[in-house]
Amino acid sequence: MSNTATITSDYQQSIESYRQLIASTGEDLHRPGLEDTPIRAAKAFAHLTKGYHQSLDEVVNGAVFPSTNRELVLVQNIEFYSLCEHHMLPFHGVAHIGYLPNGQVLGLSKFARIVDMFARRLQIQENLSEQVAQTIMDVTGCRGVAVVMDAAHMCMMMRGVNKQHSTTRSTAMLGEYVHDNQARNEFLDAVPKRKPAF
Numbered sequence: 608m609s610n611t612a613t614i615t616s617d618y619q620q621s622i623e624s625y626r627q628l629i630a631s632t633g634e635d636l637h638r639p640g641l642e643d644t645p646i647r648a649a650k651a652f653a654h655l656t657k658g659y660h661q662s663l664d665e666v667v668n669g670a671v672f673p674s675t676n677r678e679l680v681l682v683q684n685i686e687f688y689s690l691c692e693h694h695m696l697p698f699h700g701v702a703h704i705g706y707l708p709n710g711q712v713l714g715l716s717k718f719a720r721i722v723d724m725f726a727r728r729l730q731i732q733e734n735l736s737e738q739v740a741q742t743i744m745d746v747t748g749c750r751g752v753a754v755v756m757d758a759a760h761m762c763m764m765m766r767g768v769n770k771q772h773s774t775t776r777s778t779a780m781l782g783e784y785v786h787d788n789q790a791r792n793e794f795l796d797a798v799p800k801r802k803p804a805f
Contacts, residue, residue, distance in 0.1 A: 687726040702755070752780075
């Protein structure tokens with residue numbers, strides 16, 4: 608997936624699409640509660656997909672610093688919100704990111720910004736975990752990255768099987784975490800335990 612910025616959303620096209628979608632339900636687009644809904648929805652969708660219009664250079668902004676620390680750095684409970692690419696319904700949860708520095712570290716806020724850049728796209732959780740891990744590996748040149756994401760998916764909760772307490776945990780392991788069981792277990796033991804959706 609591209610890490611370069613793309614063209615700004617065409618609001619007018621999105622507004623017209625929302626008008627047609629609402630009209631397809633038989634609703635009256637001219638009643639007070641719906642008059643401005645298409646433009647509000649278009650702006651909301653642009654916000655929810657703004658990751659397509661961000662570049663990695665912009666997000667990281669040079670915040671990679673020298674460090675002699677070679678032990679686990681864990682940034683946990685990074686909340687994220689995304690849209691499922693299959694039904695365009697939300698899924699949301701938290702990300703836990705651990706990495707083993709190799710002479711340099713990434714500014715802590717950049718982990719959250721990287722998660723948001725990829726989450727604010729049409730996604731599946733499995734790919735989101737891998738994209739975050741690979742990006743941190745590439746940016747820092749670290750010895751290993753591990754990512755765990757826990758999320759609740761509206762496509763399972765408000766439609767389809769309607770399982771209200773289901774959650775999904777995805778993982779991505781790169782570098783030393785692939786073959787070093789001690790490092791992997793240290794990370795997994797430090798990650799918060801899964802909680803119910805509510």
